[in-house]
Amino acid sequence: MRLSLLPLILVIAAVGCSSKIAPTEQAEEQAAEKITVNRELTGDVSIDGSSTVYPISEAAAAQFQKRYPNVGVTVGQSGTGGGFKRFTKGETDISDASRSIKQEEFESARQSGAAFVEMPIAFDGLTIVVHPKNDWVDQITVDELKKIFTAEGQAKNWSDVREGWPEKEIAIFAPGTDSGTFDYFNEVVAGEDGQMRSDMSTSEDDNVLVTGVSGSPEAIGFFGVAYYEENKDKLRAVPVVNPQSGEAVLPNPETIESGEYAPFSRPLFIYVNADSLRRPEVKRFAQFYLEQAPELAAETGYVALPASVYDQVRTNLQSRKTGTHYLTEEGESRSGPVTEVYAPENLHSF
């Protein structure tokens, strides 16, 4: 009996041990596989620009530096316009942008010889939010938003927006006029020549807007989807009627990626200086950024672009195709879903 039991115990012990050890070994192997530290690559990568894109760039930089500890990456947040001002003079290697480059900025880049590769990296869905107790706004159209947010609309009460809505004064919260978020909303709702109304509560800090809207049942506001995702319990997102299909759509990763959530899903970009791309550290960083973009976007509260767009970006980056897809040869800005605009035939090169 004893003799026959001993091997059994040994086997059980061995199995027990191996089942305990195996996963940790695997995890270690995986970790070692994941991060191969390369100390050979040295140099600096300087990034500046949009504060909306900042979290993605910060995550990319932090993960890149774990792999290449001798490369110094700095990320600033001077805003999209401020970032382009430096980038188009050739001061920075990469510019974060929450909108595509403007004609003046493109011209300035052309003059100083700062050719660049345009890389869309993620989607941001502008979310229209109301207080959870607001039970009358079931969906909203762009025209109704126009009544609320623009200078010509000037709706005072909810009843001015749609008949049947209560006669209560609207409390409006919007991001600051310097932000790319405001610019984008302005372009979509008020149009190129239209103006947003000036009697709204604005703040550069979107957390202030969250507090504002969640504090008043008559409030409406808008900001990036990441702020809504973190405050779902305090706010309610309003489905926006897609002008093409006529269907009301809620912003979530699926509807934003598929383009159903229109017109309020906007692409976020990084612009990479083509001269800087000749430096191995910048080239590897840009490649790394692109590879990791879907994951980084999801981690930081944004939405990944369709794979076809990433493929196109990869092609442009590899062959260093410079120029923008968002301006025509005549300097007019192009708008539309990124899948259509970011196509080889639309490339306006230097």
Place this chain on the structure above:
Amino acid sequence: MSQPHPGSPNPPESVGPPESVGQPESGDQPESKSALGREPLAAQSPAAQSPAVRLREGRGRIRLNVAFFALCVATAAISVLTLIFLLSSILREGVPYLTPTLMTSGPQPVPEEAGIWPALTGTIWVCTLCGLLTLPIGIATAILLEEFRPRNRWGAMFHGLIQLNITNLAGVPSVVYGILGLTAFVGMFGLFQVPGASGAPAFEQGVQYYDQFFSEGERAVLVPVADRDAPMSEVREGMTAYDVDLEPIEVHVIEPGGDYPEDPEVLAYTLFSDAEAGRIDKRAWYYFRLPFGRGVLTGALTLMLVILPIVIISSQEALRAVPSSLRDGARGLGATPWQVVWNVSLPAAIPGIMTGAILAMSRAIGEAAPILIIAGIVYISRGPQHLMDDFTVMPMQIFNWTGRPQEGFHGIAAAAIIVLLLILLSFNAVAVLIRQKLQKPLS
């Protein structure tokens, strides 16, 4: 208050005293008579020999005093309660995040891994430099304005103009100084503009440029070049080259289409003759450039602009508080103005000057706006290595974290605020200590 009440059975008695007091006063009797309700107090007062009218006024006076005292207590209580509320909410939110990681790590996308080390060292660098620059200039200006007052008319006008400007500058918003710093220090008014490449320095010291090649064995090969704009180096046998630690190495060159070596040790430093390189630079600790660019020195100079008026004004006050009898005594002994300043006024004023200077430094530590304008960097993984290095400061890092949507970042922002508050508190403690150590009776 044991005096009879107006409603008590014997009013005539109680009416008596006020009348007797009121009589000497001119023409206020009817009023004092009718004001029976005020008798008790009035009845107490004959000993003080004050007229009833003045007493009535006196009661208003006392009431006013009580009201003023209550107002003072309420004001103080409001500010203290607000402070307590703010501090307790920050402590409640921040204390769980006060971990060793917070102190040693850099900015990270995950709040639990993120830290303030680069921002903290950036703040220390900038503020130390700022102090070293501000104190001599500020104190010297105060001495000029207080101890060397000009006697002639034009001198006095010039003196008055400087004084007026300094007083006004103390009220200028700091963001304006940021814009000034951007023009004056970052670009130096375009004086050192290099045609073509903006941001490239016109003059540099303490930097070595290298062309970074990658060998067939994926190793870095650094080839030194003369300067930033030198033509890209061509790969040839026997050229000077270093590995990543700047140890000299021998490069093995192969032609495209030639034999490819198999030995990994040879491959490590094997380059194709048409290999591509990127230019990098290695900067020494004494690196210096003109214009200054967006480095630590620019940050310190800009903050110097912010706090210089405060330092000057507080130093002036300290010097003014030195009794002139001390100066007169020294002059009487035949001391020159310099001897008076160096041996008499300055030593006597040092405690006041230091207090003002340290309070000004506390302001500099907390400034985010000017730094945002001149540098704007938030993500950086290491502290500054030289005077012109990129940097960020704690208020910028806190500003960034509080604007993030994720709750965890608000927590580490609170923790960073606690660290910043501790630094500020220790600064103020030093100010108090210096005052206590150095303050001697002056007369």
